[in-house]
Amino acid sequence: MVNTGRWYRIRSLAGFRLALPALFLSAVIAPPPVAQASTNVYLLYRHWQPYDWPVNLPSANELTRSQRGLGWQKQGAASSFGIDYDYQPLRIRTGDPAHNGHLHRLTFGGEWQHQLYRLEARAGVAGTSNMFKYQDIHSDVVNGRLALFRALDETSDVSLGIGGDHRFGSFRWLPRVRWQQSDEHGQWLVDLPVLLQWQSPGQLWEFRTERNGDRWATLDKAREVESALYLQEWRTELTYRIHEGRGSWPAVVVGIGASVDTRVRYEDLDTGTANLSLGDALFGSLRLDW
Template sequence: MRNHSRLPFWRAQTIARAESCTFPLVVLLTVALALPRDVQGSSEFYLLYRQWQPYGWPQDAPSATEVSRSQRALGWRRRGAAGDFGVDYDYQPLRIRNGEPAHNGHLHRLTFGGQWQYQLYRVEARAGLAGTSNMFKYQTFHSDALNGRVAMFRAVGEGSPLSLGVGGDHRFGSFRWLPRIRWEHASENGHWLIDLPVMLRWRSPRNRWELRLERVGDRWATLDEAREVENALYLREWRAELTYRISSGKELWPAVVLGLGASVDTRVQYRDLDAGTLDLRLGDALLGSMRLNW
């Protein structure tokens, strides 16, 4: 049986902390949705599968097993001249079979949002729910399930490729605000996007090839098997991936994009029922991906 005697006070504290982080995100997402958008645009639906090489357990333990990881995702996006808006869902099994983790390793995430350009300003915002499968199955949510990321930029001048701004997200662990520098340039050699300190991307002419180096990280709300311990899992890494579009798609046939890459300095932080909070470096792993676009 769960002890409810201290629950109202505990929930009040956690909700207050969550609101302090999510309120700026809600405000900027509302502003972004209110920005003028063009009527003409194109829609895209996608399916994605990504598989990582197994991670070796970072500590010496007689019964330790490898940590397996994969990702399934789908989403819809509407693109226009002023920006885009979409809905994304992904399921990411992270199977940690060592110790007594206070989560079941089945991570679900549903988010909505996009990016918009208005004169010298650019807004990027996403919000949604992220948590373990038992949380969605039994509808037992706590405040860590609310999640999102946001960034706002201002170009240094009219027509300038350089923008300065600030962004807040979980890419480096707990939610934090970081200064951002964004530079974008297109030429006959392709399209370059540098968004320091989180991403570098190059796309070839006609978007056949793409090389992407980015900081990836997020938070999932967790529940243990008995649904008594409410906590959070943080997963973060540096990811490099080269993709190639082998088929452009036609009518009902999807475009097919294959990818090969690596995750570097992958870390996971979570609650263990016996050992307390663990912050482990899983290490480096190769990955492969396949994406279908309609």
Template sequence: MAQASSNAYLLYRQWQPYDWPENRPSANEVTRSQRGLGWQNQGSSGTFGIDYDYQPLRIRTGEPAHNGHLHRLTFGGEWQYRLYRLEARAGIAGTSNMFKYQDFHSDVVNGRIALFRAINEASSFSLGVGGDHRFGTFRWLPRVRWKQSNERGQWLVDLPVLVQWQSPGRLWEFRLERIGDRWATLDKAREVESALYLREWRTELTYRVHDGEGSWPAVALGIGASIDTRVRYQDLGTGTVDLSLGEALLASLRLDW
């Protein structure tokens, strides 16, 4: 049996500003960043973790029914039992004024789930189904999962949401991932209840520059891009807005203890 272990992390990610997709003199660029922290415990049968992130998404045009300060707290993990694998997370996600005034509505509860079954005990392929907000509103999609390790590293392919490669020793990591989630929102007067959906394809290459020793954390730097970034939200003047923000480069810093 594998020995149980736990680790904590801090994360900072910064995007290049997005250009507003419409030619409006009053429209400014859209800025975005992310701060995150979390804890994970890994045992013989699976992992369990708690994650929090704060993501300012500053849209400075029109009359958005949200303040752009997106908070998310989730817990869950991954568990393996014989041929079956379960991935599940649940939590709350909303704008800062909801938590400040404790004025919540039903969209604040959020989550994702996926269940896989290996073809057989010797196969590295699994078939399954997953439900989440990666492609917009919550939907169920079939999933195909393949994991393989050799002298060139470790591959994990989870179609249609993830392709990941880690070098031997996990010095380098490359990810191409579908990202998408929902945050419950309130306007400034806390009268309009709605939701913001943010979705994209994200590609990122990270390199571990320091392994960490004693109380010193391991340090990883990353560079990548968000592709086909889309945001959907309620505007007080025009109603539902569904926009493509386009592409933006990003950089990240992660500390692991």
């Protein structure tokens, strides 16, 4: 709900300041990566074909979308840790949306395995560019994902667990079933209800279908209305590594995919809460790994 009152601003900023020590503490107590881990840095670009608006408006016939990302990752035998940043212009050109359309997200976290238990955790900040430019920040900027699994036994490939995130809209907890296996045909990972992934031997090809969704804190152009934007979709992508990378030359991975049932929810100052289905769109991607 949109709230422009002074008390809401003070309470939101206080909540954000309290959340920062919690994020720092979680980074300090996180289990360190194992020795002899591999590290890599990546750059990513993804571009979608234009989305059609669900209604015929002369002021907004299509919505353009792209994504730029970079990050650092460290991978070990029983743990991984990474820092990721992405910038995603979502050019909404109708009504008076309570944000400027430039979405930034910075997260850190990873995965840790200990005996029968597996923990997946990420935390960070996500919001519009005017919020960070003018340091006018409210509590919705703090974001995260958390999932905990337990294997059925020491020899089982199946784990049961629970996870909480914004993949399906507002933050919610869902039961999860995880299955992972490697054979001569490649590596399989199934994490119901959010992910199905296959990698070919040598990781030359990868096919991935996953549920994507997150929340960005927003401000209107006058920086008076504090709200949030939610973006969710089913994303399917096939990638191929066309260059292995040698020395200072990066590995090059190209991909093609589709975003299906893309939905966006935000506060429109003219009409109230907008909950739109943008439909489906194809996209292409390019990733460089060092």
